[in-house]
Amino acid sequence: MSNFSSALWAEMLKMFRSKVPLFTAIGFSMAPLAGGLFMIILKDPEAAKSLGLITTKAQLLTGTADWPSFMGFMAQAVAAGSMILFSIITIWVFGREFSDHTVKELLALPTSREAIIAAKFIVLSIWSLVITLLIFGEGLIVGILVVIPGWSIDLLQTSLVDILGGAALTLPLMSFVALLASSGRGYMPAFGWTILTLFMANLSAILVWGDWFPWAIPGLFSGVAGPRTETLGTHSYILLLITSIIGIVATFWWWRSADQTR
Amino acid sequence: MEFAIETNGLTKRFGNVIAVDSVDLRVKRGEIYGFLGLNGAGKTTTIRALLGMIRPSEGNVQVLEQVVGPNGRGPWAKVGHLVENPSAYPELSVRENLDIARRLHRIENQSVVNEIIERLGIASYADRKAGTLSTGNLQRLGLARALLHDPELLLLDEPANGLDPAGVVEIRELLRDLSQKQGVTVFMSSHILTEVDRLATRIGIIHKGKLIEELDADKLERLRAKYLLIKAHNVNAARNALKSAGYTILSSHDNEIRLNDLRAVAAPDEVAQVLVRAGVPPTHLAVEQENLEDHFLRLTSQ
Numbered sequence: 001m002s003n004f005s006s007a008l009w010a011e012m013l014k015m016f017r018s019k020v021p022l023f024t025a026i027g028f029s030m031a032p033l034a035g036g037l038f039m040i041i042l043k044d045p046e047a048a049k050s051l052g053l054i055t056t057k058a059q060l061l062t063g064t065a066d067w068p069s070f071m072g073f074m075a076q077a078v079a080a081g082s083m084i085l086f087s088i089i090t091i092w093v094f095g096r097e098f099s100d101h102t103v104k105e106l107l108a109l110p111t112s113r114e115a116i117i118a119a120k121f122i123v124l125s126i127w128s129l130v131i132t133l134l135i136f137g138e139g140l141i142v143g144i145l146v147v148i149p150g151w152s153i154d155l156l157q158t159s160l161v162d163i164l165g166g167a168a169l170t171l172p173l174m175s176f177v178a179l180l181a182s183s184g185r186g187y188m189p190a191f192g193w194t195i196l197t198l199f200m201a202n203l204s205a206i207l208v209w210g211d212w213f214p215w216a217i218p219g220l221f222s223g224v225a226g227p228r229t230e231t232l233g234t235h236s237y238i239l240l241l242i243t244s245i246i247g248i249v250a251t252f253w254w255w256r257s258a259d260q261t262r
Numbered sequence: 263m264e265f266a267i268e269t270n271g272l273t274k275r276f277g278n279v280i281a282v283d284s285v286d287l288r289v290k291r292g293e294i295y296g297f298l299g300l301n302g303a304g305k306t307t308t309i310r311a312l313l314g315m316i317r318p319s320e321g322n323v324q325v326l327e328q329v330v331g332p333n334g335r336g337p338w339a340k341v342g343h344l345v346e347n348p349s350a351y352p353e354l355s356v357r358e359n360l361d362i363a364r365r366l367h368r369i370e371n372q373s374v375v376n377e378i379i380e381r382l383g384i385a386s387y388a389d390r391k392a393g394t395l396s397t398g399n400l401q402r403l404g405l406a407r408a409l410l411h412d413p414e415l416l417l418l419d420e421p422a423n424g425l426d427p428a429g430v431v432e433i434r435e436l437l438r439d440l441s442q443k444q445g446v447t448v449f450m451s452s453h454i455l456t457e458v459d460r461l462a463t464r465i466g467i468i469h470k471g472k473l474i475e476e477l478d479a480d481k482l483e484r485l486r487a488k489y490l491l492i493k494a495h496n497v498n499a500a501r502n503a504l505k506s507a508g509y510t511i512l513s514s515h516d517n518e519i520r521l522n523d524l525r526a527v528a529a530p531d532e533v534a535q536v537l538v539r540a541g542v543p544p545t546h547l548a549v550e551q552e553n554l555e556d557h558f559l560r561l562t563s564q
Contacts, residue, residue, distance in 0.1 A: 006365045013362060017353045101349035105407065108313040110339040111366040256333045259316040261307075 007119035066150035075162035079222035095181035175247025271321035283471035296462030342413035348404030352393025397424035493546035503540035
């Protein structure tokens with residue numbers, strides 16, 4: 001039994017026994033259902049008129065009732081939603097050790113602290129990506145059920161890249177959430193950080209310098225402000241990578257070095 | 263000399279507060295070391311420093327002859343611990359909590375979990391979620407986790423917390439057995455001084471961060487002050503009679519008088535004669551010895 005596999009087994013057991021994966025999956029599953037609702041509204045303009053604001057919002061978000069619009073909505077919803085839902089997962093994985101006072105059971109063990117933190121990052125990544133894939137699958141089913149035109153294999157591949165790419169770009173940024181859930185010794189500082197970064201990401205996108213703000217990059221990748229080839233550059237991905245590495249290194253450093261008084 | 267625990271000038275500051283101040287601990291292998299102190303005296307900070315959970319501001323810590331930390335380094339495969347209140351993952355069963363500890367201690371043999379469950383008397387709760395346990399059973403779970411890997415050294419912070427009287431006796435016997443039969447070193451802090459008094463072979467008293475006394479249980483026995491306790495119906499008359507006979511009164515209140523001069527402690531019969539002659543015969547006369555609690559309170563009130 002290796003250092004890392006022991007830690008991974010422990011983290012997996014904690015995840016499977018928790019209700020948080022179920023709740024996050026249910027929360028995330030609202031995105032395809034909302035997309036499907038917009039498609040139904042857009043397919044029937046008469047019914048849409050009677051629904052007032054919902055119709056306006058639906059047109060604003062998707063334009064026409066077809067597969068490209070639906071998958072575009074899905075990618076943007078996942079990009080926006082994943083920042084919150086992945087944060088909840090990360091906050092739970094790290095912050096619960098402090099709120100349940102179990103952190104002291106993880107510090108003086110033959111299994112290294114580094115292995116435990118690496119296992120936590122792996123588990124939250126697997127959990128987040130599985131939920132994203134489930135949502136993608138649910139989106140396909142919803143799209144088929146509402147019967148919209150414009151389906152193609154190319155669209156399937158492009159959508160998968162958009163959705164999984166957005167999720168993959170969001171995940172490394174969770175290192176800062178992990179750091180704050182640890183150093184803040186609980187849930188609230190990390191929640192505050194998530195709200196702050198979401199606000200700043202929106203602000204930076206509006207001010208058209210989102211390509212320089214790492215937390216705006218997953219949203220821009222999903223096409224929320226136009227094709228990503230126009231809104232993002234290589235510098236954006238490098239910046240996101242450097243930022244994420246800083247977050248991960250800081251989290252490991254904190255667990256290795258900070259005084260653990262709880 | 264091989265020490266299970268050795269600290270040299272261990273100091274921990276939190277801002278301007280000195281939680282632990284130049285503590286030099288020496289705990290021999292196989293000892294049961296009782297670590298006493300008032301709330302905030304520095305007991306838990308010391309235990310956390312021994313476990314590498316906090317970095318000393320000054321000094322160093324060696325556990326089982328290995329330097330502790332930085333970065334969580336230490337002989338943790340041979341050390342079991344219970345720090346402050348016991349904790350567990352509430353949505354996991356007792357068995358699953360212990361199975362996680364088994365994995366993290368990298369023990370292949372799965373049967374150790376059942377063995378420790380039996381040993382700590384929590385078999386009937388084994389499949390119950392830890393979040394539903396009483397404080398006493400949660401404490402037993404914490405002790406089970408500390409003992410799971412047959413450690414050479416146990417660092418226990420208030421091990422009797424939350425246990426019922428039968429549980430206190432059971433854990434005392436368990437720890438004594440581990441020390442005597444398996445040579446396990448036990449370092450335990452406790453507020454229950456009678457427990458430390460009954461169990462510890464060596465005692466350290468920490469006060470305001472400083473280790474103010476360290477002594478063997480045998481020496482404590484010799485150090486404990488003895489006094490003669492006298493009760494009488496007319497305490498004032500008895501006190502006057504004793505003063506007239508040249509005895510020094512240690513204290514006198516309500517219906518009792520305490521004498522601690524050697525003459526009184528060595529010959530209580532002579533004291534009885536003095537009182538009888540004065541017409542105030544004692545209703546109670548006994549040589550008593552201060553307990554650890556008295557000794558501790560006397561030291562920490564100075």
